[in-house]
Amino acid sequence: MKQREPRFARGSRLLMLLLAVCVLVLAFPVRSEAYAGPGAGFAFLSSFWTLFVAFLYSAYAFVTWPFRHLFRWLRRRKAYGKAQIKRAVILGFDGMDPDLAERFMAEGRLPNLAQLRDHGTFRKLRTTYPPISPVAWSTFMTGVNPGKHNIYDFLARDLNSYLPFLSSAEISAPKRSVKIGKYTIPFGKARVKGMRRGTPFWHWLGKAGIFCSVIRVPVTFPPEKFPGVLLSGMCVPDLKGSQGTFCFCTTRSHGDKFREGGVRVPIERRGAVYHTYIPGPDDPLQAGSGSELRVKFEIRPDTAKKQARINVDSEAFTLKVGEYSEWIPVKFKAGLGISAHGICRFYLKEASPEVEVYVTPVNIDPGRPDLAVSHPVTYSIYLAKLFGSYATLGLAEDTWALNEGVLDDQAFLTQCYSNHDDRERMLFDALEKTRQGLCACVFDTTDRVQHMFWRYLEDDHPAARGVPRDQRPQVIQELYRRMDDLIGRVRKQIDDDTLLLVVSDHGFKSFARCLNLNAWLHQNGYLTLKDGKSESGDWFEDVDWSRTRAYTMGLNGLYLNLAGRERFGTVQPGEEAVALKEELRSKLNGLVDPSSGKVGITGVFDCDTTYAGPYVDNAPDLTIGYGDGFRASWDSVMGKVTGQIFEDNLKAWSGDHCIDPRLVPGVLFSNRKIAEEKPAIVDVAPTILKLFGLGLPAYLDGKPWMVGMKVAAETTRP
Amino acid sequence: MSSPLPTYAFFSATPGFFRANLPLLLVVLVSAVIGLLMVVVFRYTSDQKAIHVAKDQLKAHLLAVRLFQDQIPVVLASYGRILSGTGRYLKLAFKPLLYVILPLVLLIAQVDRYLGYVPLAAGEAFLLKVHTANPDSLNEVTLQLPPELTTTAPAVHVPSDNEIAWRLMAAKDGDYDIEVIADGQGFSKRTVVSSGVPRVSPVRLRGRFWERVLVSGEPALPDSSPIQSIEVSYPARSIHFAWLDWNWIWLFFVLSLVAGFFFKSVLGIEI
Numbered sequence: 009m010k011q012r013e014p015r016f017a018r019g020s021r022l023l024m025l026l027l028a029v030c031v032l033v034l035a036f037p038v039r040s041e042a043y044a045g046p047g048a049g050f051a052f053l054s055s056f057w058t059l060f061v062a063f064l065y066s067a068y069a070f071v072t073w074p075f076r077h078l079f080r081w082l083r084r085r086k087a088y089g090k091a092q093i094k095r096a097v098i099l100g101f102d103g104m105d106p107d108l109a110e111r112f113m114a115e116g117r118l119p120n121l122a123q124l125r126d127h128g129t130f131r132k133l134r135t136t137y138p139p140i141s142p143v144a145w146s147t148f149m150t151g152v153n154p155g156k157h158n159i160y161d162f163l164a165r166d167l168n169s170y171l172p173f174l175s176s177a178e179i180s181a182p183k184r185s186v187k188i189g190k191y192t193i194p195f196g197k198a199r200v201k202g203m204r205r206g207t208p209f210w211h212w213l214g215k216a217g218i219f220c221s222v223i224r225v226p227v228t229f230p231p232e233k234f235p236g237v238l239l240s241g242m243c244v245p246d247l248k249g250s251q252g253t254f255c256f257c258t259t260r261s262h263g264d265k266f267r268e269g270g271v272r273v274p275i276e277r278r279g280a281v282y283h284t285y286i287p288g289p290d291d292p293l294q295a296g297s298g299s300e301l302r303v304k305f306e307i308r309p310d311t312a313k314k315q316a317r318i319n320v321d322s323e324a325f326t327l328k329v330g331e332y333s334e335w336i337p338v339k340f341k342a343g344l345g346i347s348a349h350g351i352c353r354f355y356l357k358e359a360s361p362e363v364e365v366y367v368t369p370v371n372i373d374p375g376r377p378d379l380a381v382s383h384p385v386t387y388s389i390y391l392a393k394l395f396g397s398y399a400t401l402g403l404a405e406d407t408w409a410l411n412e413g414v415l416d417d418q419a420f421l422t423q424c425y426s427n428h429d430d431r432e433r434m435l436f437d438a439l440e441k442t443r444q445g446l447c448a449c450v451f452d453t454t455d456r457v458q459h460m461f462w463r464y465l466e467d468d469h470p471a472a473r474g475v476p477r478d479q480r481p482q483v484i485q486e487l488y489r490r491m492d493d494l495i496g497r498v499r500k501q502i503d504d505d506t507l508l509l510v511v512s513d514h515g516f517k518s519f520a521r522c523l524n525l526n527a528w529l530h531q532n533g534y535l536t537l538k539d540g541k542s543e544s545g546d547w548f549e550d551v552d553w554s555r556t557r558a559y560t561m562g563l564n565g566l567y568l569n570l571a572g573r574e575r576f577g578t579v580q581p582g583e584e585a586v587a588l589k590e591e592l593r594s595k596l597n598g599l600v601d602p603s604s605g606k607v608g609i610t611g612v613f614d615c616d617t618t619y620a621g622p623y624v625d626n627a628p629d630l631t632i633g634y635g636d637g638f639r640a641s642w643d644s645v646m647g648k649v650t651g652q653i654f655e656d657n658l659k660a661w662s663g664d665h666c667i668d669p670r671l672v673p674g675v676l677f678s679n680r681k682i683a684e685e686k687p688a689i690v691d692v693a694p695t696i697l698k699l700f701g702l703g704l705p706a707y708l709d710g711k712p713w714m715v716g717m718k719v720a721a722e723t724t725r726p
Numbered sequence: 727m728s729s730p731l732p733t734y735a736f737f738s739a740t741p742g743f744f745r746a747n748l749p750l751l752l753v754v755l756v757s758a759v760i761g762l763l764m765v766v767v768f769r770y771t772s773d774q775k776a777i778h779v780a781k782d783q784l785k786a787h788l789l790a791v792r793l794f795q796d797q798i799p800v801v802l803a804s805y806g807r808i809l810s811g812t813g814r815y816l817k818l819a820f821k822p823l824l825y826v827i828l829p830l831v832l833l834i835a836q837v838d839r840y841l842g843y844v845p846l847a848a849g850e851a852f853l854l855k856v857h858t859a860n861p862d863s864l865n866e867v868t869l870q871l872p873p874e875l876t877t878t879a880p881a882v883h884v885p886s887d888n889e890i891a892w893r894l895m896a897a898k899d900g901d902y903d904i905e906v907i908a909d910g911q912g913f914s915k916r917t918v919v920s921s922g923v924p925r926v927s928p929v930r931l932r933g934r935f936w937e938r939v940l941v942s943g944e945p946a947l948p949d950s951s952p953i954q955s956i957e958v959s960y961p962a963r964s965i966h967f968a969w970l971d972w973n974w975i976w977l978f979f980v981l982s983l984v985a986g987f988f989f990k991s992v993l994g995i996e997i
Contacts, residue, residue, distance in 0.1 A: 061788060065788075065791055065792070076795075076796065219794075219796065219797065237793055237794075322994055384793070386789050386792065386793060387793060389789065390786050390789040390790060390793055391786075392782075393782040393783065393785045393786035393789065394782070394783060394786035394790075396779075396782075440800075441790070441793075441794050441797065441800050442797075443797065443799060443800075444797075
């Protein structure tokens with residue numbers, strides 16, 4: 009029997025035949041075959057255009073080179089004249105815990121970090137009050153305490169309405185618009201105003217002619233102009249303007265409303281095709297009406313193959329159950345040519361008998377950003393062109409979806425490490441592009457994974473009860489091993505003239521017990537509910553402000569209801585306020601959880617003694633330092649008042665750091681000896697400025713470390 | 727005299743404007759159709775994803791030159807990547823060409839029969855050239871003309887080129903078969919006299935397969951024939967468009983590219 013040829017063999021034979029024909033045709037050039045057709049024209053024109061642009065730019069660069077070189081030489085001579093290092097590489101591992109690092113190093117899991125410890129430096133890095141990422145990273149970059157950079161939490165409160173707003177950036181409608189009937193036609197893009205104050209140290213470096221590549225450092229949105237490149241990190245919103253709103257499309261009609269972070273969207277079946285949509289931003293043409301833009305999509309499940317074909321806009325792709333799509337571009341059209349461009353990933357959770365699709369929050373498209381997420385704006389486009397689309401959302405790892413049970417552990421981890429891999433590619437590109445100067449990159453994976461998987465690290469975490477010890481995945485161990493491996497690869501890319509710092513903004517501890525401080529304030533007479541109410545809904549819905557003296561919202565802040573500051577303030581500034589703070593401090597400090605006898609609050613810090621600077625007035629009056637194992641309850645964070653003060657934390661979000669800062673220092677590893685015994689995150693900025701030979705602005709709070717100039721070979725070459 | 731071609735009849739019947747601009751309209755039509763077909767073929771024969779990635783990476787390296795302009799090693803490396811990326815893109819873009827080049831060349835050859843040359847005009851002198859296999863047979867070659875054609879000058883022999891040429895003239899429009907006699911055998915050559923856009927074959931050949939396919943529109947001369955080719959000197963056609971006189975192939979090149987870029991945007995095809 010004749011054996012069938014493999015398809016590729018027949019294909020390549022055909023290709024060879026066609027190639028031969030082409031060669032023959034071109035070998036006998038006469039009139040008409042001299043023209044090869046539009047295909048060749050396309051190829052020629054496209055590639056020629058690229059080369060033409062490159063040539064033009066080369067010519068420009070060549071002509072201006074002597075002047076630019078002279079200018080640069082003069083600046084660099086000044087900049088690097090007193091520099092002790094050629095390059096600084098700062099790896100930020102958000103939330104890497106020194107105790108865990110030590111433990112895993114002792115177990116031999118982290119050889120690269122152990123080499124840095126043994127031949128360079130390993131210290132605990134004192135963090136900020138409170139030890140929250142936006143606060144700590146703001147201090148990291150500005151070298152000042154929160155009283156000078158104005159970031160005290162993710163959220164700040166409106167003194168008029170007691171409602172929260174994002175502390176780092178304010179997004180508002182375009183400046184100009186025309187109202188016609190019920191329609192509003194906006195002119196221009198949304199306005200974004202940064203709320204963080206202070207000057208990041210890379211601005212000083214850039215001004216001095218030292219090139220900086222800064223990737224995903226938190227609280228860098230909106231991106232500020234400086235001579236370097238920067239990709240914004242934590243606090244970049246999604247296309248809805250939120251900090252991440254996932255979409256869960258399901259044919260199941262029942263289900264609770266998600267507490268936060270997501271919306272449930274029904275799927276409608278029409279024959280074999282299922283129709284649903286992705287909710288998008290508010291319709292700019294109908295501002296204030298609550299009308300949202302949507303992108304519809306179709307799902308065609310294949311029950312036998314446990315997969316589904318999804319059609320959205322012009323994209324079509326097939327997903328197996330438990331599989332993510334790539335980043336898919338989506339366009340929300342408002343009419344009149346106004347549209348918003350985003351990207352999202354689809355995850356097929358179930359194809360039969362019910363159909364369920366999870367869609368990530370719609371990220372700002374980095375390749376076509378409607379809001380700038382980088383400086384210059386072309387940097388995000390450059391990265392998107394080089395590596396493909398990537399997450400731009402500040403909190404890109406969807407912890408809420410795991411908390412709500414929409415994603416399982418594995419799906420969440422897949423999402424985390426996919427983002428992490430993108431970040432690694434960006435880092436190595438930045439290392440290649442920044443041969444001299446500063447390269448700083450923050451990785452969020454460490455924070456998100458520890459938040460969500462701490463439950464498996466402890467014997468008796470309430471969120472992991474029922475999971476046998478031998479079935480608990482070693483997620484955090486694997487996380488640290490990955491980060492160690494990354495350090496090994498980075499060390500291969502750097503030389504002896506490069507300073508390597510590995511820093512984290514805070515450590516981590518268990519979050520097993522929730523402490524509802526608003527409930528405590530209520531039960532102790534500091535917060536009063538409206539008549540007839542025993543509990544309050546979100547954001548103090550049922551609080552009687554005229555009889556309330558203190559309240560809490562956000563993660564660590566406790567506020568007095570101060571007359572003249574809050575709209576319905578009752579506490580007089582001065583002696584009464586001071587006395588109340590002292591009273592609250594004495595009662596809260598050492599608050600014991602009656603079920604275990606453990607101390608729930610180990611420190612209460614007065615803003616007047618904790619912070620200094622022009623923005624102290626915006627600080628919480630008291631910062632609560634929760635004890636190991638405790639944190640503000642989910643309800644308390646959202647301004648809710650419940651009956652119970654202490655309760656178990658049953659969510660997957662099982663580790664945290666928003667506690668007493670003294671309990672959660674970060675890490676500091678370096679390839680050089682650092683003399684400072686108790687370094688703090690506020691010292692990083694002045695240290696880098698000093699190492700590059702720059703003078704230190706007088707207002708900095710940090711002190712530069714004594715950094716040894718000798719580098720042990722073991723710390724640069726693994 | 728043979729009957730006119732159907733195209734001749736059709737084009738003769740068209741209104742004045744269209745008749746005057748018929749070649750241009752034909753080029754526009756052919757360009758639009760070919761441009762559309764090309765992008766569709768390109769879509770299905772190319773690796774669209776790889777082309778998308780290759781183009782994106784080229785753009786990234788261009789942006790890198792701008793973003794890191796003060797870092798000479800980075801700029802030089804980016805230039806290198808632009809060059810290698812261009813090569814990679816060309817490789818991907820030329821693969822579809824392999825699939826279409828043969829049909830496209832054959833199609834262009836056929837269209838060239840209509841648009842490449844202007845047919846002869848009544849009362850206009852033209853040359854008929856015959857090439858023989860050896861110079862000795864030149865003296866044996868004679869013509870038999872239809873009554874509508876006349877010679878206007880004696881035959882000119884060019885032994886160094888094995889060529890003999892006659893100056894002829896047609897009295898009126900029509901398709902005529904000129905009979906060339908050599909070694910006692912007769913070989914005909916179609917000659918078209920018209921004011922329209924008929925199919926025209928400038929040469930009849932012996933052997934030379936590819937040239938016959940691409941240039942001639944007539945059957946091959948027998949292998950035993952002492953004659954290698956019979957050629958009628960039709961004037962080359964130029965088409966006036968955008969203040970320029972174009973050879974139709976160049977105009978087709980430009981217009982089919984424009985059509986291709988238009989259709990690729992409409993159809994969302996990566997080229």
